Amino acid sequence: MKFRIICSIVYVGSSVAAFAAPVPNAIKARYKELVGVIRKLDFPAFSAFFADDFTTVDPKGKSVTRAEMMKELKGMFDSSSKAVPKETLLSAKSHDGMVDVKFDFTLAMTGKGKHPGVTKIHEVGTDTWKMVGKKWVFIKTVDTKFDVVMPKAAKASKSK
Numbered sequence: 001m002k003f004r005i006i007c008s009i010v011y012v013g014s015s016v017a018a019f020a021a022p023v024p025n026a027i028k029a030r031y032k033e034l035v036g037v038i039r040k041l042d043f044p045a046f047s048a049f050f051a052d053d054f055t056t057v058d059p060k061g062k063s064v065t066r067a068e069m070m071k072e073l074k075g076m077f078d079s080s081s082k083a084v085p086k087e088t089l090l091s092a093k094s095h096d097g098m099v100d101v102k103f104d105f106t107l108a109m110t111g112k113g114k115h116p117g118v119t120k121i122h123e124v125g126t127d128t129w130k131m132v133g134k135k136w137v138f139i140k141t142v143d144t145k146f147d148v149v150m151p152k153a154a155k156a157s158k159s160k
């Protein structure tokens with residue numbers, strides 16, 4: 001009985017440790033570059049970070065293709081005058097030529113024109129990176145949390 005308990009403890013401990021590796025420098029550099037293009041609202045450079053067969057999975061398990069995601073995000077980039085991203089990389093795990101990175105990401109996007117106010121996004125999940133050509137690109141993102149807080153609508157003025 002004690003042997004089973006010890007084996008269980010070792011197994012659980014090794015599973016946790018397997019995902020506790022530091023994020024490789026090449027991937028850290030790509031995240032730094034990504035934050036820069038988001039800050040500049042450079043949509044073409046942003047979209048180049050995602051493989052053609054990229055998919056994202058929301059916390060409820062719904063998958064979205066790259067094309068669907070880019071269509072939605074293009075509108076968000078186009079209607080914003082400022083973006084303030086913050087990426088916190090938590091840990092990494094390498095496997096089969098890919099790297100899974102657990103992350104915590106926040107983004108505040110200030111609207112322009114008819115869409116003033118700040119939209120706040122908080123995303124927590126795991127990105128999977130793969131070397132394609134000579135660049136690391138996202139092939140999948142699985143979110144465990146994805147919250148969006150939209151700006152409050154301006155109150156209608158009272159007419160006298």
